[in-house]
Amino acid sequence: MPTRARLALLCQFALFGILNVSWTSRLPSLMTALDIDAARLGQLLIVGGVGSLIGALSSGAVVTRIGARATLAAGVLGHLVGFGLLATAAFTGSVAVFIPGALINGVSSALTNVSINVSAAAVEQRMGRAIMPQFHAMFSVGAALGALIAAGFARAGLGIGVQVVVVLAGATVLRALLIRPATSITLAGSRAATRGGAAREALSAWRERRTLLLGLVLMAASLTEGAAGTWLPLAVVEGFAANEDVGALAYGSFVAAMTLVRIGGTRLIDRFGRVLVLRLSGVSALIGLLLFVTGPSLALAWVGVILWGFGAALGNPIATTAAADDPLRASVRVSVVTSFSTVTSLAAPPLLGLLAAAVGTRQSLLVVGAFIVLSLALAGNARREQPDTIR
CATH class of the missing domain: 1.20.1250.20 (MFS general substrate transporter like domains)
Structure with missing residues (x-):
């Protein structure tokens, strides 16, 4: 059981890295698709950062209330919607569509980040030795793969919209299949809380x-x-x-x-x-x-x-x-x-x-x-x- 959960989580970290880096490696193409300059792009990227901050501040209460598995599922679903909007924005040149996509992606990334790290901590405690760096190493590997994927699509002359659709489809299927094994081990003594209790515990x-x-x-x-x-x-x-x-x-x-x-x-x-x-x-x-x-x-x-x-x-x-x-x-x-x-x-x-x-x-x-x-x-x-x- 710990080995199966560890392998599933290693894949989740790698896929998370691929999703995060593959599209940011194509920012020049995104600027062209949206017909914006670098200053405007910087403003739009802040929207994703705000979403990440919202997600980071609330994810502790969310994981406490519904558990790591449901939180990870929410992150996967949120990325499906967020990146779907990002691809639509690239195809249509719509900044108005990009903004909610970036916000949803930011929240979803925070939910994913906390849920997989909590699950990794549970696996580490079950195995009784330090393995957390291996999970973060797989994120780095995924980031490198994401950059290579972006370079391949760019060299092939394919736009960022096509890339996002292809990468999102493959990553979402794999992430969904791995949710259950990746979250099969919970922290000893972890407990669910009521909605108000989860919020109070997070604030404390x-x-x-x-x-x-x-x-x-x-x-x-x-x-x-x-x-x-x-x-x-x-x-x-x-x-x-x-x-x-x-x-x-x-x-x-x-x-x-x-x-x-x-x-x-x-x-x-x-x-x-x-x-x-x-x-x-x-x-x-x-x-x-x-x-x-x-x-x-x-x-x-x-x-x-x-x-x-x-x-x-x-x-x-x-x-x-x-x-x-x-x-x-x-x-x-x-x-x-x-x-x-x-x-x-x-x-x-x-x-x-x-x-x-x-x-x-x-x-x-x-x-x-x-x-x-x-x-x-x-x-x-x-x-x-x-x-x-x-x-």
């Missing part, structure tokens, strides 16, 4: 010091990973007068390093514990970031990219696992900490963009270093605690 998690500090750890981890995805290729091109393909290759090296550590990091966590691994990860990310920002040559900066990728790998899964230590409170606490990463994904790109315009893209990334230092200071909160001591 926002008053827990440890949960909020873990949220800050996850915020730093999300920024460490996300800043590379948004700005690393451009920083390479601008900072070293390199071609665009070199910037893309540098980011590919970052993803490869991160995925490698996520696959093998479970043994490190089991052997050395969450706190030490989290601190070593922070040190690696900080050294790598500083090498990239200050390195006088592309070769030295590339070494920094690899170290940065190594360090960015485990913060997210460690913080998520730590939030799920108490089975009774896992869903609401995972919801709270993932809300921090959602806020980061909303606020960081435009703020870093403004800073990059003022001091340069590569130099602006030093801000990420400050958050890594914060994560190092708060790493002790990831220490495993008994349910009756987590407050």
